[in-house]
Amino acid sequence: MxxxxxxxxxxxxxxxxxxxxxxxxxxxxxxxCPFKLLTGxxxxxxxxxxxxxxxxHGHFAEAAAYNYWLLFAxxxxxxxxxQRLMPGGRMKEKAGRLLEHKxxxxxxxxxxxxxxxxxxxxxx
Numbered sequence: 001m002x003x004x005x006x007x008x009x010x011x012x013x014x015x016x017x018x019x020x021x022x023x024x025x026x027x028x029x030x031x032x033c034p035f036k037l038l039t040g041x042x043x044x045x046x047x048x049x050x051x052x053x054x055x056x057h058g059h060f061a062e063a064a065a066y067n068y069w070l071l072f073a074x075x076x077x078x079x080x081x082x083q084r085l086m087p088g089g090r091m092k093e094k095a096g097r098l099l100e101h102k103x104x105x106x107x108x109x110x111x112x113x114x115x116x117x118x119x120x121x122x123x124x
Contacts, residue, residue, distance in 0.1 A: 020056045024049040044116045069115040
């Protein structure tokens, strides 16, 4: 029986594998942002599929151009992912307390909405 963290790891790997093989720009079946389709505004996550595709191919400058917030959020998301895969113990607990602290979460939520406003005012 697969453990929960193994299922998460497998799901992420499959998703990244699909993103590696298929450029979201070239395929109509790749998901589009419903917020942008309805409003014409870019949500904070718009461009993340294209940016992750670029990162997986080692094109970091191209990835940054698709969504600048990715440069800010990707290290945090990677740290969360690694923390979830760590075996239990003091190190996992300490990392969890830091990554899931209310100020850390609040900081990323505020930056997420600030990016939403900034990218639509300046057209980024």
